[in-house]
Amino acid sequence: MLPTPSTSHVPYSRVYEPAEDSFLLLDTFSQDSETSFLSDRFPTSSPTPLLLEVGPGSGVVLAFLTAHAATLFGRSDVLTLGVDVNWFACEAAKETVRRAVKEAEEEEEAAAEGEVGKRDGENNGEAEGEGRTQNTRNRKSGRLLATAQGDLASPLRPGAVDVLVFNPPYVPTDELPTLPKELADPAAATPAVATTNDDSGKRKPVPKTTYAQDSTLLALAYAGGRDGMEVTDRLLAAVPDILSQRGVAYVLLCAQNRPEEVKARVRAWESDGGRWMAETVGSSGNKAGWERLQIVRIWRAVA
Amino acid sequence: MKVxxxxxxxxxxxxxxTSADSFPLHPKDAELVSDDVELNPQLLVNLLPRIDWNALRTTATELGFPTLPEQxxxxxxxxxxxxxxxxxxxxxxxxxxxxxxxxxxxCGHEYAVREGIANFLLPSHLV
Incomplete structure (x- = not known):
């Protein structure tokens, strides 16, 4: 079991708290079937994969995928990126990834030291032990490039993304919330109060939001409009453009999103390479064959 | 955000x-900070084939780094x-x-970067 990243620093009053959907993504990526699919898809001899999570929120999934890249993808040279409409989520997710990578690296160093100690005991050779630390150091973690504020994948270059992860606002709602103008740039528009939300201990100005603004930020994380699919449909429409030929997308759907219909639509997409595939690769809340949540993997079959 | x-x-x-001029975005009044990251030669070697080298040369020059070779x-x-x-x-x-x-x-649009977070949200007239 890989450790779940700590999100204790995340302000849950305005950033979606990790829940069943987030944990389903962690479980799905941890399955043997998924790690072997991904290491086959991105063999270590192939170029460095770029992973984008759209709407990382607290950053728990992004941090998990970044910190445990070697285990999950079979390689540690994975670059990751998060784009969220919520500025506070961008900030929180960046910190979540930083903590998770640091923790993974400390664990790795402790393991390497243990290894050296053991060998020293056997050989009484300190110099050899030090050499080993350098050579057998297996990096576990990928690297976060950035988190950025944006609408879905709109700032990404066409064909740039190899792994796309999306835990959308999937709850059916009468209306789709819109981001208030002042929250598009909260640092410029709202008064700042000195507070601290990282473990550096230094106080820094953080924009102050109202209760109503916070509610809107949370609503943006769950409210999906008609069938809970309005935001997901926009993202799906962009997938063929932003995904590389070898690219794979993971999209979470709930039962009300009509996942079988969504998969059928994806399979009917036009393709200039291999045909489009869509399969359910993880599910939870299984009650009498009725899966409440599922993860759909979308990719082009090798032509 | 990393360069x-x-x-x-x-x-x-x-x-x-679809416009060639939109890439790469040009940094303006950029403040740079440097993180201490462990060198991973394999990452750089595997990264090479997927870097747009011309764009990287432009970015490096605009940020005041030594000019990268043409190839x-x-x-x-x-x-x-x-x-x-x-x-x-x-x-x-x-x-x-x-x-x-x-x-x-x-298009000349300027995206602000604050505390390392770039803001790609567009004003309504550009959406």
Whole structure:
């Protein structure tokens, strides 16, 4: 079991708290079937994969995928990126990834030291032990490039993304919330109060939001409009453009999103390479064959 | 945001996506900070084939880094060239843009970067 990243620093009053959907993504990526699919898809001899999570929120999934890249993808040279409409989520997710990578690296160093100690005991050779630390150091973690504020994948270059992860606002709602103008740039528009939300201990100005603004930020994380699919449909429409030929997308759907219909639509997409595939690769809340949540993997079959 | 990010981003305005001038975005009034990151030669070697080298040369020059060679090194050349590894590592993996703007060469829109977070949300008249 890989450790779940700590999100204790995340302000849950305005950033979606990790829940069943987030944990389903962690479980799905941890399955043997998924790690072997991904290491086959991105063999270590192939170029460095770029992973984008759209709407990382607290950053728990992004941090998990970044910190445990070697285990999950079979390689540690994975670059990751998060784009969220919520500025506070961008900030929180960046910190979540930083903590998770640091923790993974400390664990790795402790393991390497243990290894050296053991060998020293056997050989009484300190110099050899030090050499080993350098050579057998297996990096576990990928690297976060950035988190950025944006609408879905709109700032990404066409064909740039190899792994796309999306835990959308999937709850059916009468209306789709819109981001208030002042929250598009909260640092410029709202008064700042000195507070601290990282473990550096230094106080820094953080924009102050109202209760109503916070509610809107949370609503943006769950409210999906008609069938809970309005935001997901926009993202799906962009997938063929932003995904590389070898690219794979993971999209979470709930039962009300009509996942079988969504998969059928994806399979009917036009393709200039291999045909489009869509399969359910993880599910939870299984009650009498009725899966409440599922993860759909979308990719082009090798032509 | 790491400087390398600019190699994967473009202008969020839809009509700019097909314009060659929208890539790379041009940093303006950029404040840079440097993180201490452990050098991973394999990452740089595997990264080479997916970097748009011309765009990276532009970015490096605009940020005041030494001019990169016209042609990217081959993986073998890079692996054997300790200085090139160090230079690329510093530019791509260690250097971060903390404050400033990113400007689209096609439409001229400026995206603010604050505390290392770029804001690609568009005002309603550009959506």
């Amino acid at each position: 390398l990010t600019l190699n994967f981003l473009t202008c969020a305005v839809k009509s700019c996506r 990217p090194p081959t993986p073998e050349e890079l692996q054997a060239d300790e200085k090139m590894l160090q230079d690329l590592h510093k530019l791509l993996m260690e250097t971060q843009i903390s404050e400033g703007k990113l400007v689209c060469g096609a």
